[in-house]
Amino acid sequence: MGSIVLAGLRAHLLRLVLTGVVVVLSVGFTAATLILTDSLDAGSRRELAADAEGVDLSVLAPADATLTPDEVAAIAGADGVAAAAPRRELEVNTVDADGRIDPFGYARVVAAPLDADVPDDGVLLDRRSAERLGLAAGDEITVATADAAGLVALPIAGLADPSADAGDDPELTAGWDVVGEFADPPGASRVDLRLADGADAAAVRAELGAEHEVVTGAELGQRLIDQSSKQEALRVPLLVLGAVSLIVAAFVIANTFRILVAQRTRELALLRTVGATRRQVLRGVLAESVAVGLAGSLAGVAAGALTALVTGSLLDATLVLTVTGTTVAWSVVIGVVMTVGSALQPARAATRVAPLAALQAVPDGADSRRTGRARIVLGLLAMVAGTLVLLAGAASGTSGGGAGLILVVFGAAVCFLGLLILGPKVVPPLVRALGAVAARLAGGGRSTAELATANAVRNPRRVAATTAALLIGVTTVAGFLTVVESSRGSVGLVVDGRVPADFAVRTAASEPIADDVARAIEELPEIGSVVVDGDDLLAVNAADGVDGDDARAAIVAATEDHPELSVQSFAQRRADFEEDLNEAVNLVLAILALALVIAFIGIANTLSLSVHERTREIGLLRALGLTRRQTRVMLGLEAALMGAVAAVVGSAAGALFAWAAVASVQELEFVVPWCLLAVSAVVATLLGVVASIAPGQRAARTSPVMALAAD
Structure with a gap:
């Protein structure tokens, strides 16, 4: 065998x-x-x-606490310790273009490791942030002190590669004295030690371990690895x-x-x-x-x-x-x-x-088997059960989605599974309906359109399976696009925090915004109204007819003595939000395009094999007068009908699933991106047409005599 x-x-x-x-x-x-x-x-x-x-021993602070400055000094002065490096990582606010503390902008301050060459009053800036911010060695970077009480300009002594834990925020490696300016409460999270030559590591560990947890350098490295799950x-x-x-x-x-x-x-x-x-x-x-x-x-x-x-x-x-x-x-x-x-x-x-x-004889591709009752019942049960779970998740409407969003995803998967199971019953009637419309619009090519429709539905299982591949891709793309556009349309709620205003004046300090500051802003001629929203936010609207840039400049001038107050334009925040959203959209769509490519290959594969098994049929049609062009058009219409059905059903299913997902999140409002859905539908249909080109060329070259002689 x-x-x-x-x-x-x-x-x-x-x-x-x-x-x-x-x-x-x-x-x-x-x-x-x-x-x-x-x-x-x-x-x-x-x-x-x-x-x-290079770390022989490391003394760790208790959970949710720090080693106090006195403890750090005692550890560094212990017998057998040649060098000590207190370690601490802090998050501080950065400064915006107005010279104000940005409550949403952060930098990561990291205490220098053992033997690091960092000046006492300078910092090392990671190269990625230096390139993005346009900074170099010799420049300064300004950040906020602890509790945003003031500003500190830090000289950039050099550039360094970002660490493994570095994110998108700037990373500043600094000496311990500089880190101490931002530490609240003061102290270190650990102290790395290098022992003197000839020192007994076990004795030093025992001495320090009486009051603190002490680990070796190897144990410290493993702990750092275990704590990181970034990827x-x-x-x-x-x-x-x-x-x-x-x-x-x-x-x-x-x-x-x-x-x-x-x-x-x-x-x-x-x-x-x-x-x-x-x-x-x-x-x-x-x-x-x-x-x-x-x-x-x-x-x-x-x-x-x-x-x-x-x-x-x-x-x-x-x-x-x-x-x-x-x-x-x-x-x-x-x-x-x-x-x-x-x-x-x-x-x-x-x-x-x-x-x-x-x-x-070789089968002609027709499938006389009927869809079994068990399959129909199973498909209907899956669709009903999935729809009920879907609606339950949509009705939850919790903040951020939570369990409701999980229910929606699960319900959508079950409902879509039921749709796939019912494919042989659902897809052929839709193909016939679209084929009838195509036949009416075809004019002189009516017979070719009718042939294409009949060929497409002669094997319900095959047309359903072929359409299913493209249906999955279209549904995923349509659902994703609808959720994205709903998020974009809800940006006023998501970004603005339900505050209908042109500008937000926020404080990065723990103290509330003073009443005299709010009154000074409200008295500006460029300002229409000021609404106090809690202790840390003023919602400010420009006066009628006043340009937004002029109104913002007036607010900045009125608060020049308050570096802790930042003036944010909601229009700019919306633009920043949409920029980030577009980047995510492009990445996901590029990945989802792979599914559409696979579906495209599936249609081409199906048509190619279909041409082979229908050799005698095509030869007979050619002998009866079907031209090469009509042969290509017939196969192109078959593929277009399958693509169109996948486009219509997939767009509808994707929009429905997206509606449930959006409804499960309180902060979002449902928006239907009609233009984008139309474009995705057209692309799906064109994929079918393009997939038919090679099989159509092969069928058109079929010789009537050779085809009729095929066994």
Whole structure:
């Protein structure tokens, strides 16, 4: 049987290529995510462990407390200690362009490690922030003191690479005296020690350990690593999005093997005739799927590693690619299991081929099987149950979503699963309806449109499976776009904090804003009204007819003696919010585009295989007068109808799921992005048309004489 499987792979190699490409894309995305996050995580671990290099012992402060200055001095003066470096990390406010303390702007101040060359009154600024802020060695960076009581200008003594824990905020490495200016309460979180030559580490540890927790440098490095889970924030959402491409790929692979089995009816029947058992036929088909899955998965891992290397280099020029055996194994297992699982049902169908089928002609692709009652009942139950959970989550309407949003996601998944189960019942009628509209609009090409519609729905299971791949992608994109536009439309509530005003005057200090400051702002001729909102916020509206920039300049001038007060324009905050939102949107859409590419390949694969099994039919139509152009148009309309159904149903489902998600979050208001949904629908339809070009060219070249002679 093994030689037969190999012969089958060689005979159907071209038909399996597109399936292999689907496996490569889906597994490649998963592998790239795992390799990239593993590489970033390994780099972070190396940097975190490096923070403990050269440390013989480290004295740790109690949980939620600090080592007082007196304790730090006593530790540094202990017998056997050659050098001590008090360590502390603080968050301080930065200063905006007006020279005011920005309550939403932060910098990270880090005490210098052992042997660090940092001047007593200067700081080292991380290179990434220096480039973004346009600062260099010799410049100054201004931050707020503890409790935002004043401003401190810190000389930049040099630039340094950001640490493993550095985020987007500036990171300042400073001596202990500088850190002490911002420490509240004063003290250190730990003290790193280097022991004198010949000192007994155990004795020093025992002496200091009587009152404090003391660890070795190796133990400190491991603790720093264990406390960091930075890359999980990147790994989880990427893997979730990657799951979308895997699901789409599963539909494409299952559909491909279903068509291959249908085309090989006579071949499989002949095997049964010469003595092959059902189990051998099943093993043969599954062996082919294992081969395709293994080859595609290995290629996917290689493509994923290359993608991770390129992406990682853009994120971190010093990144060292880390490919673990676990990542390779999981990627290959996922690809093979997905491929074999998708081919299992078609393989089982292959075992039901009777030996007498060897005497029949090649099937024309029609499927006379009706959708079973159990399938219909299961699909309806899933849709009803999912809808009820969806509505329950939408009705919760909690702040930030919370449990309600989780219910919406779960309900949407169940509801969509029910829709996929009912696909053979739902999709063909929609294709017929759209086909009827196309036929009316086709004019002289009415017969071609009617042929395309009839061909598209002759196999309900196939058209439903082909449409399902694109349906998943369109639904995901439509839902995401709707949530994004709802967030954008709700920016007045999300960003402005439900305060209807042009400007916000906020204080970064713990003391409330003085009444005389509020009165001084209200008396300005450029100001229309001032509303006190709590102790730390003034909501200010410009007077009618006054330019916003003039009103803001007047507020800044009136509060020049109060550096703790920042004047924020809500228009600017909206612009900043939308800029951040657009960056996230572009990233996610780029990832979701992979699902649409896989669906595109699925349509092309289906049409290509369909052309092969309909060789005699196409030849007969050509003999009866169907032109090459009409042949291409017919296949293009078939693909366009499938794409249009996926676009209509997917847009509607995505908008519905998005409505429930938005309703579950109190701060959001539902907005339907009609233009964007229309664009996504058009793109989905065009994907179908483009996917039909190559199969259409092949069908158009079919010779009527050769086609009618095909067996």
